Amino acid sequence: MQNAVEQSLEIDRRPLHEEVADRLRAMITEGLLAPGARLNERVLCERLRVSRTPLREAFKVLAAERLVELSPNRGASVVALSRSDVDQLFELMGALEGLAGKLAAERRTEGELAEIRALHFEMLAAHARRDLPAYYDLNRRIHVAISRCARNDMLAETYDSVNTRIQNLRFRSNFNQDKWNHAVREHQQMLEALETGNGSALRALLETHLRNKRDAVLEQWPAIDPAAT
Incomplete structure (x- = not known):
């Protein structure tokens, strides 16, 4: 032994x-x-x-x-997704993130909030130096951390499964500088809603955030894959 x-x-x-x-x-x-x-x-x-x-x-x-x-x-x-695949995956992801955000605002601990806040400030630094890979990794970790605060294992399992399939698309959605800047402002609002425990506000913000990601991806879709429909 x-x-x-x-x-x-x-x-x-x-x-x-x-x-x-x-x-x-x-x-x-x-x-x-x-x-x-x-x-x-x-x-x-x-x-x-x-x-x-x-x-x-x-x-x-x-x-x-x-x-x-x-x-x-x-x-x-x-795997190459079709335009319809992208639309449906982001629609589902928005619903999952919205529910996770609502529960997270109600159930998160002070320690979890401190961790998410620290990741947020690191993400802002990566954005300021235009380091997209570092920014994206921190952004992903923030979204996952929020989902874990919901304390719902079934939700987390489904979240991970769907989220994995659109990581490349979420990364590409930041190629446009104006949309990238707007996404950062949305993240600031998300943090504030999480801090105040406003579950309804956080849910709405996350759903809007995912819709904006979807729109950014579909706007550039012909450039990503001219053959996709």
Whole structure:
């Protein structure tokens, strides 16, 4: 039986395929792997410095998240959403975020509020230096943190499933500087509603925020994928 010292020295190592899945997920989010793009195993193995086994296991993880499509004949490719898919996913995401926000304003702790406030100020700094990847990561963490404050496991599970599918689109919605600036102002209002415990206001803000994200994405849709309908 291990003693306390031995247990404290243990290192929690994640399986390699999970690390690979994380990297591929980030590449899809940031557009480095475009919608519809075929995932060349040889190229990705060289780029990520891994063998084919963890890469293929990572493909399976992303396929379960509906980010990657696996075909017996074509191999793996990044899922390409249609315009209708985007409209419906953002509609659903807005409802989920709105409900999460309402519950979060009623159930959040002071510690959780302090954490979200700290993330918000870090996000403002990333916006000020025009660091979109850093901004986006902090933005994502804020939305997830708010959803967790709702303390509803079923809501969190559904939220994560839908949110994963639109990460690339949420990232792209900030390409327009004016819309990016407006999104930051919306986040300031969200924080204020969370601070005052105004669940109705936070719900409305989050629903509007997601509608604005959807509109920003669909406005540039021909540029993203001229063949999409």
